Amino acid sequence: MKTGKIVKVSGPLVVAEGLEEANIYDVCKVGKNRLIGEIIEMRGDMASIQVYEETSGIGPGDPVETTGEPLSVELGPGLIESMFDGIQRPLNAYLLAAKSNYLKRGVEVPSLDRDKKWDFKPKVKVGDKVVSGSTLGVVQETPVIEHKIMVPYGIKGVVKEIKQGKHTIVETICVLDTDKGEVALTMMQKWPVRRGRPYERKLNPVEPMITGQRVIDTFFPVAKGGTAAVPGPFGAGKTVVQHQIAKWGDTQVVVYVGCGERGNEMTDVLNEFPELKDPKTGQSLMKRTVLIANTSNMPVAAREASIYTGITISEYFRDMGYSVAIMADSTSRWAEALREMSGRLEEMPGDEGYPAYLGSRLAEFYERAGKVVCLGGEGVEGAVTAIGAISPPGGDLSEPVTQSTLRIVKSFWGLDAQLAYRRHFPSINWMDSYSLYADKVGEWMDKEVASDWVTIRTEAMALLQEEATLQEIVRLVGIDALSERDRLKLEVSKSLREDYLQQNAFNEVDTYSSLTKQYKMLKLVLQFYHEGEKALEAGIYLKEILDIEVRDRIARSKYIPETDISKIDEISKELSSVIDNLISKGGVANA
Ligand code: ADP
Ligand code: MG
DSSP states (O other), rough: EEEEEEEEEETTTTEESSSOOOTTEOOOOOOOTTEEEEEEEEEEEEEEESSSSSOOOTTOEEEEEEEEOOEEEESSSTTTOOEOOTOOOBBOOOOHHTOOSSSSSTOOSSSSSSSSOOEEESSSOTEEETTOEEEEEEEEEESSEEEEEEOOOOOOOOEEEEEEEEETTTOEEEEEEEEEEEEOOOOOOEEESSOOOOOOOOEOSSSSSSOOOOOIIIIOOTTTOOOOEEEEOTTTHHHHHHHHHHHSSSSSSSEEEEESSSHHHHHHHHHHHHBBBOTTTTTGGGGGEEEEEEEESSSHHHHHHHHOOOOHHHHHHHTTOOOOEEETHHHHHHHHHHHHHHHHTTTOOOHHHHHHHHHHHHHHHHHTTTEEEEETTSOOOOEEEEEEEOHHHHHHTTTTHHHHHHHTSSEEEEHHHHHHHTSSSSSSSSTTEEEHHHHHHHHHHHTTTTTHHHHHHHHHHHHHHHHHHHHHHHHOOGGGGGOHHHHHHHHHHHIIIIIIOOOTTTTTTTTTOOOOHHHHHHHHHHHHHHHHHHHHTTTOOHHHHHOOOOHHHGGGGGSGGGTTHHHHHHHHHHHHHHHHHHHHHTTEEEE
């Protein structure tokens, strides 16, 4: 521990002298209130410290004490169902709702409850050899999350003592004999947030994270362990997309980071998630969720830390073998915090005032996503899928945060103000979105869902792309210039857009589509196309094909509940027989 003196305070940035022995990223206690800060630059004995609490009232001459430790989070039972701020201080839900100042400055509150007792069930016995990542035992943290208590990184040895039963997270539950003598372990470990947690090896992400959102799963999937970005202007639906994935994504743990956005969005999460039931477990969504809130009215510096805090917690659950999804809304607000600190440090500004290291910092976040074989030698696999929202000013995708993110992430869901304006939701623009997982995920879909998944996906995509060309022709020379076949194509792509891509997050049934339902729905739209072509060839007028009543049923198929999914097959049969009828009669006009 070393004490220095403040020489300058500039908003959340404090410069202190007399700290020659301190290291970059050491945590400091700043001023008489002992506010929490982190050294972000060292020059000689001068440390620049970003302070995570309001700095009003502190000034030159006040003491600064370094702890000699990097900014770390506490990992152990009690994480799930909690809400923390950017540096993992527990936030009381009621305080957030009341928009009060949450925590008194400088108050030291432990991140995890020290008094609560958890029922520890050992998985090892005296004499067993264990290594970093080995499972010592488990705690049923919530009805759906079995929390593995693992040997912390860097420790291995032989179990000397193991204590079954109810303990707090600071009581010894295991003693190991190691090379360096006896080591007592508790149910809690600490990890520095800016360092990725180690794993045995990375795996190629090939399995989709199923979101139940048709446009994503069918056209722009994200793999479990993959990365995705959702850029879009204000009101385009970024938060709704993130919430939908948090609610419906087939992951076991969700870490939701509300970063610099309005506080009421976190309040929405707090109100909604406990009410919502996970379809697979029947339990409230909060039973598998960790919330990190650093909303727009909270100190800006902690926003910078919040995404590292979030991803560290995600990695920890990954290490237990869970599939975790982390949502960050919004990385633009995070980047603005970075820019503000960089400006106060008087660094050389890069593009639009963002620091030159914007891209590498973003990469440090997204690169911690992945599917891995965990430590511990038990062959356990876990995944972290990272999804970040971007709010480019004016929706301009050429700005630095979007561009830097594009170089890193593999799924890109571009939200479109025009589509949102026309109430086409989710407003993911199918012309400029992409997924580099589509090929691998396609192979998986062909095997797991239907052997012609990739075939119909490709055909539907081609139709949507052709629509743009056809619309251009219509705009220039009018609809009459198109053949009936092309006009049929236009009708089918319209149906793809309206009946398939559009999905109402707020409709009880439409909010989620299983892969089977997605397959049947898409197949149905394309069946209309193929049967329509057949009828045209047989000399039936386009108008007669378009007028068949069964088209209404196709349009409404999205509202068929999962339990009645066979109704889609009935519509398909009806469609075939109606068209066959038309053909055999030579059209209604000729009947
Ligand atoms: P952003 O976070 O991009 O500013 P929001 O996610 O808050 O935008 O979305 C703005 C509004 O758009 C929502 O309040 C909702 O009315 C509408 N919206 C967005 N996505 C959908 C959807 N999938 N279904 C229905 N409405 C949606
Ligand atoms: Mg939003």
